[in-house]
Amino acid sequence: MAEVLVLVDHVDGEIKKNTYEMLTAARRIGEPSAVVVGTPGTATKLAEGLAAHGAEKIYVAESDDTVNYLSTPQVDVLASLVERVSPPAVLIPAGADGREVAGRLAVRTNSGWLNDLVDIDGDRAGTHSIFGGAFTVQSRATTDTAIVSWRSGSLEVEENAAAGTQETVEVPATDAAKSAKVSNRAPIVGGDRPELTEASVVVAGGRGVGSADNFNVVEGLADSLHAAVGASRAAVDSGYYPNQFQVGQTGKTVSPQLYIALGISGAIQHRAGMQTSKTIVAVNKDPEAPIFEIADFGIVGDLFSVAPQLTEEVGKRA
Amino acid sequence: MNIVVLIKQVPDTWSERKLSDGDKTLDRASSDAVLDEINERAVEEALKIKEAGDAEVTILTAGPDRATDAIRKALSMGADKAVHVNDEAIHGSDAIATAKVLAKAIGTVGDVDLVLAGNEATDGRSGAMAGMLGELLGWPSLTHANELTVENGTAKAKRETDEGTSDLEASLPAVVSVGEKINEPRYPSFKGIMAAKKKPVTTLGIADLGLDASEVGLAGSLVQVDSFAPRPPKSGGQKVEDEGDGGAKIAEYLVGQKLI
Numbered sequence: 001m002a003e004v005l006v007l008v009d010h011v012d013g014e015i016k017k018n019t020y021e022m023l024t025a026a027r028r029i030g031e032p033s034a035v036v037v038g039t040p041g042t043a044t045k046l047a048e049g050l051a052a053h054g055a056e057k058i059y060v061a062e063s064d065d066t067v068n069y070l071s072t073p074q075v076d077v078l079a080s081l082v083e084r085v086s087p088p089a090v091l092i093p094a095g096a097d098g099r100e101v102a103g104r105l106a107v108r109t110n111s112g113w114l115n116d117l118v119d120i121d122g123d124r125a126g127t128h129s130i131f132g133g134a135f136t137v138q139s140r141a142t143t144d145t146a147i148v149s150w151r152s153g154s155l156e157v158e159e160n161a162a163a164g165t166q167e168t169v170e171v172p173a174t175d176a177a178k179s180a181k182v183s184n185r186a187p188i189v190g191g192d193r194p195e196l197t198e199a200s201v202v203v204a205g206g207r208g209v210g211s212a213d214n215f216n217v218v219e220g221l222a223d224s225l226h227a228a229v230g231a232s233r234a235a236v237d238s239g240y241y242p243n244q245f246q247v248g249q250t251g252k253t254v255s256p257q258l259y260i261a262l263g264i265s266g267a268i269q270h271r272a273g274m275q276t277s278k279t280i281v282a283v284n285k286d287p288e289a290p291i292f293e294i295a296d297f298g299i300v301g302d303l304f305s306v307a308p309q310l311t312e313e314v315g316k317r318a
Numbered sequence: 319m320n321i322v323v324l325i326k327q328v329p330d331t332w333s334e335r336k337l338s339d340g341d342k343t344l345d346r347a348s349s350d351a352v353l354d355e356i357n358e359r360a361v362e363e364a365l366k367i368k369e370a371g372d373a374e375v376t377i378l379t380a381g382p383d384r385a386t387d388a389i390r391k392a393l394s395m396g397a398d399k400a401v402h403v404n405d406e407a408i409h410g411s412d413a414i415a416t417a418k419v420l421a422k423a424i425g426t427v428g429d430v431d432l433v434l435a436g437n438e439a440t441d442g443r444s445g446a447m448a449g450m451l452g453e454l455l456g457w458p459s460l461t462h463a464n465e466l467t468v469e470n471g472t473a474k475a476k477r478e479t480d481e482g483t484s485d486l487e488a489s490l491p492a493v494v495s496v497g498e499k500i501n502e503p504r505y506p507s508f509k510g511i512m513a514a515k516k517k518p519v520t521t522l523g524i525a526d527l528g529l530d531a532s533e534v535g536l537a538g539s540l541v542q543v544d545s546f547a548p549r550p551p552k553s554g555g556q557k558v559e560d561e562g563d564g565g566a567k568i569a570e571y572l573v574g575q576k577l578i
């Protein structure tokens with residue numbers, strides 16, 4: 001069976017869940033080979049998890065350069081593997097870093113790029129959800145290899161014990177004239193709450209929350225539901241909540257089982273990032289707020305009395 | 319310094335966006351088109367460099383006739399001139415084909431030191447144009463910059479994404495993509511708007527770029543769209559006035575939905 005390459009998404013010696021989704025998807029197309037690009041010693045920590053989720057092979061590409069240059073080491077390693085094994089597909093996480101690797105790899109190997117897929121079948125037909133879920137698009141690459149950017153949170157992870165045979169591959173020396181040097185890398189660490197794009201419940205606050213301090217009302221409700229916290233751009237721009245929690249067109253796209261919007265008007269750009277949520281609950285003082293047009297259940301009221309009461313009710317049932 | 323700023327006209331996010339039935343491409347006629355907000359920030363950054371020293375700023379876009387509106391806006395902010403690649407054959411290009419067109423067009427601007435782009439367009443969201451161009455031109459790409467300094471042939475940027483932050487450094491020529499937080503773009507002044515009318519705009523076809531119609535557009539794309547379907551619009555459900563029991567009401571609803 002053909003080898004399907006999966007670029008392993010990892011931070012601080014831990015595998016991100018997205019990697020398991022990609023291994024699960026890769027198994028539909030062929031035999032998954034995980035590709036670990038990292039500093040020396042990285043693969044040892046990840047091997048067990050990768051093998052447990054279907055990686056027959058693990059290509060180990062380790063060098064200190066991998067963290068000293070932006071995206072080039074990943075592109076170099078994947079490009080040489082594409083040439084060697086001619087995979088029908090290469091799966092890469094669809095985050096900012098991953099998309100850059102994918103776009104460059106597609107250019108370098110002259111392969112079709114399926115960006116931001118939420119599904120793929122055994123014949124490499126990919127599904128995208130675009131314009132905030134307003135359209136579903138089916139597309140395929142016309143080249144021997146498809147470069148796939150995978151949107152995290154799109155698929156149920158399946159465990160599948162596999163060999164996980166490790167093979168060392170070389171990280172080519174990086175040409176400093178063609179690459180950006182990286183220093184002071186500071187990955188955002190998740191904290192105790194689930195990751196926004198992976199959470200099954202998201203509680204989001206908008207300008208109506210009024211201040212950074214007041215966001216503890218949003219966080220309190222989120223914690224009672226084991227939810228991730230999100231924010232509108234107005235809340236982020238006003239400095240109430242950090243940038244990486246922004247939901248919407250220029251922020252994250254989320255599709256949880258339950259999305260609770262507190263003090264968010266529901267502008268089209270915000271809806272673009274959350275309207276595919278299975279159930280939407282909104283609390284807003286303004287009965288005319290557009291968020292109510294898509295809310296399954298809406299309360300016209302003050303979030304500062306409704307949210308704490310809901311937190312308490314949830315607590316009673318826990 | 320010779321700076322090229324890549325701009326893209328996109329459907330206004332405030333209007334409804336559609337795909338056309340015929341060839342499954344973005345139906346640009348169905349919604350208002352505007353200069354993408356992120357590109358205003360790229361133009362602003364170029365103008366700041368120009369004002370701090372000496373630079374010529376060229377606007378570059380690949381798009382249909384009406385992209386001239388976006389070009390005029392960028393020129394009225396203060397850019398010096400523009401190149402508009404406008405050719406029927408480009409219609410339907412995927413991200414890679416677009417990158418090939420832009421790379422060739424950058425080549426027509428002379429010895430370019432710096433290319434500035436948005437980190438991610440609000441329509442296509444490929445979010446990798448700067449990286450792809452770096453790959454094609456053989457230049458370093460510094461992406462998602464929220465701070466940029468260009469001095470002594472070196473570009474330094476503070477990179478910020480959802481995944482983390484870092485410092486970047488590379489020698490020129492280089493491609494830089496800017497993030498939402500890099501600056502606040504200026505409004506064109508009346509004088510700027512008047513001056514823009516006289517600024518030179520060079521229009522090029524793909525033949526001028528040494529490209530063949532088979533390399534671009536739907537023909538040159540390595541991805542093929544098979545079908546698309548609109549999702550049925552979501553409609554609102556119940557809406558109730560809070561009478562002191564709003565939180566309890568939501569809890570009841572969530573229990574009913576087996577969500578808690």
Ligand SMILES: Cc1cc2nc3c(=O)[nH]c(=O)nc-3n(C[C@H](O)[C@H](O)[C@H](O)COP(=O)(O)OP(=O)(O)OC[C@H]3O[C@@H](n4cnc5c(N)ncnc54)[C@H](O)[C@@H]3O)c2cc1C
Nearest residue numbers: 206207208232233234248249250251263264265270285303
């Ligand atoms: C190119 C572009 C991209 C954008 N991208 C995004 C994006 O990614 N994400 C995003 O969110 N926005 C985005 N926006 C901005 C978007 O248009 C809106 O400005 C933004 O979503 C508004 O945020 P908000 O709902 O929190 O604020 P507002 O629109 O100000 O709404 C605040 C709401 O809170 C309610 N409220 C106030 N006090 C209370 C209270 N005590 N209790 C209950 N309700 C209360 C008010 O009735 C109001 O409806 C983008 C805009 C543009 C032009």
Ligand SMILES: Nc1ncnc2c1ncn2[C@@H]1O[C@H](COP(=O)(O)O)[C@@H](O)[C@H]1O
Nearest residue numbers: 324325379380435436438439444445447
């Ligand atoms: N057709 C185009 N013409 C000029 N610049 C473009 C074009 N497409 C993309 N870009 C640039 O690339 C950036 C990122 O776009 P995208 O890769 O589509 O997310 C945009 O903000 C522009 O700066």
